[in-house]
Amino acid sequence: MKTFAESQFPGRLIAVEGLDGSGKSTQIYLLKRWLEAEGIKVYFSEWNSSELVKSATSKGKKRELLTPTTFSLIHATDFADRYERHLVPLLRAGYIVLCDRYIFTAFARDVTRGCPPDWVRGNYSFACAPDLTMFFKADLDVSLNRILEGRPKLKFFEAGMDMRLSNDPYESFKIFQGRILDQYLAMTKEFHFVIIDANQAVEIQQVIVRKLVSDRIDLKKFKRRSPLPLPPALHHQREVPDLEEDKIA
């Protein structure tokens, strides 16, 4: 699997992976804030967020219609939609794209649910590899506590209840997350994950993340020559508040 750089894309893709509650979303958010402040062309994309596919996914989850196979395929559809419509054009336009979860989330979850690894990987083979993948590795107990403290009610698929691991959602969630972690760890070498110790303080991790990104990517090449139009998903940030003069007029 080639990276975007190896595939001659002018842009670069950075992905974060890890269990729910590993703190990866906080870290990638802070990375985005920094890159924006540095005047870099940056775009952020989240797993499972394609508008078109969302209604089918949420229906499937709400009515518990999904099997391991359809769960895998619907997430692949969601990813493909974001990949073809947003990621590829932005990467061709020289953006730094930040992904909160990438194809490795599917590799870990779907295989844990019983899908054959080769089948899942084959389905995602249209996608290039990230130029940098950071894996946020927290102790299983730390991740579990973060999730279970903040959100006492676990959703059916999130808790892996479809796998009939336990009738107790909390117990099921723990077993499920443990198995996903095993899958991630088994992939570390193959996909060149950079492991970040997610048991450390947020600030310490962010220093490591920023250092890693600036070492790996020549950031000054990705500076915005302002004013460039922003991609659609960021438009709301460009809305300029009414000027006092306009109001008076």
Add this chain to the structure above:
Amino acid sequence: MKHSHRFYGHGIPRVNAADLGGKLIVVEGADGSGRSTQIAELVNWLETSGHATVQVGLKRSTLVSEELERAQEGNVLSRTTLALFYATDFADQLENLILPALKSGFIVLADRYIYTLMARDMVRGMDETWLKNLYGIAPEPDAVFYLSVEPQELVQRNLSKTATLDYWESGMDLGLSRNVFDSFLKYQRAMGDAFRQLEKSYHFDIIDANRSVGSVTKELRKKIGALLEEK
């Protein structure tokens, strides 16, 4: 039953192909090839003879059929996305209808199957190896009848039925021609080529469906009758 089923590829987690009885019969062909008419005939004939049947087709899943319909109306999905969306629709029907029916010994009649989906995607430039892996979830049917009709004849049949040529069945998204009539002919020829390519890996029984409904029905009954005798 003498003939047990097998999956083309990886199959479905926790489903053993050896547990699948019944018969899976697929009818493939373009719009206007007489597929639906023939399937209605077959269901009638089979049920009268005491066989339980289940019918499946494309874009009929509970999970994604509405969303797929909506996405197609806007023609906004890219090719990989559309391919995977259709695969989701197929997988949902496979697990909720086809596999349970086969386990119960039913005769499943599929109004198109993975081959149409693969051919459509191939015409749109998707990689055949990628598609074969994706659809490795499908069980191999007991028979696949491809109703072959000349594109010129398809035009006549579609126009006499609806006085219009369907946007997708004309492959208008491909930009083969701005003219629907020319696009339809080009697209149906390309689909025919894709089916011939797929025939190298999958076995199709090609039926000349340029003939009358009655003579096609007769041929299908004869072949399916023989298949049911095999028990």
